[in-house]
Amino acid sequence: DTGVSQNPRHKITKRGQNVTFRCDPISEHNRLYWYRQTLGQGPEFLTYFQNEAQLEKSRLLSDRFSAERPKGSFSTLEIQRTEQGDSAMYLCASSPPGPQGFSTEAFFGQGTRLTVV
Amino acid sequence: AQSVAQPEDQVNVAEGNPLTVKCTYSVSGNPYLFWYVQYPNRGLQFLLKYITGDNLVKGSYGFEAEFNKSQTSFHLKKPSALVSDSALYFCAVRDSTSGTYKYIFGTGTRLKVLA
Numbered sequence: 001d002t003g004v005s006q007n008p009r010h011k012i013t014k015r016g017q018n019v020t021f022r023c024d025p026i027s028e029h030n031r032l033y034w035y036r037q038t039l040g041q042g043p044e045f046l047t048y049f050q051n052e053a054q055l056e057k058s059r060l061l062s063d064r065f066s067a068e069r070p071k072g073s074f075s076t077l078e079i080q081r082t083e084q085g086d087s088a089m090y091l092c093a094s095s096p097p098g099p100q101g102f103s104t105e106a107f108f109g110q111g112t113r114l115t116v117v
Numbered sequence: 118a119q120s121v122a123q124p125e126d127q128v129n130v131a132e133g134n135p136l137t138v139k140c141t142y143s144v145s146g147n148p149y150l151f152w153y154v155q156y157p158n159r160g161l162q163f164l165l166k167y168i169t170g171d172n173l174v175k176g177s178y179g180f181e182a183e184f185n186k187s188q189t190s191f192h193l194k195k196p197s198a199l200v201s202d203s204a205l206y207f208c209a210v211r212d213s214t215s216g217t218y219k220y221i222f223g224t225g226t227r228l229k230v231l232a
Contacts, residue, residue, distance in 0.1 A: 031218060033219070033220070035222075040224075040225075041224055041225070042121075042123075042222035042224045042225050043222045044222075045219045048219055050218070055218070056217060056219055091160055104166075105163045105166050106220055108160035108161040109160050110159060110160045111159075111160050113158075
């Protein structure tokens with residue numbers, strides 16, 4: 001399967017602990033996105049990478065959140081000192097450059113469901 | 118700022134009847150528009166997109182959508198609904214001229230197709 005892969009699929013953690021999620025995009029996709037989705041809501045944009053450069057960050061992304069994409073391949077999203085409000089589905093997506101700069105669709109992974117207890 | 122509105126939380130339709138899921142958008146430039154479907158505990162699956170060209174775009178599983186610039190709408194349609202179409206549908210927009218690459222999603226519409 002050459003789709004977007006996210007690990008782990010589920011994570012239960014105690015409040016105050018740090019967690020890290022991994023996303024492996026589709027090969028040769030230079031754009032990578034992280035979104036957060038809570039129950040009954042649409043995905044909310046967190047951050048965007050083009051290759052290894054983090055070009056956009058949402059104001060939703062507090063100082064406790066950090067994302068990296070070393071070497072422009074896989075990406076990690078870390079949440080420090082987790083809070084119950086961080087409980088959500090964290091979605092990763094990737095997209096190729098697209099012809100002549102036109103945007104193409106983003107391909108989403110299955111997500112990582114985080115539960116903070 | 119970009120935004121997407123899906124005015125209906127839920128749409129119920131009988132199997133075999135046509136379905137419409139509504140979406141309106143707001144961008145400062147030219148919109149790129151997308152529809153995604155989500156099944157329980159799964160990621161989002163791409164259905165179709167409008168970038169440029171014909172206002173009527175066709176996508177996966179018999180779905181289509183019509184771009185209407187004057188009404189800033191991009192409604193999803195299917196001529197004959199199937200029970201298996203029951204899922205959560207999201208409309209998304211990207212502003213092609215603002216320099217941003219992020220997709221903004223609506224709050225979703227739950228489609229329920231009744232047998």
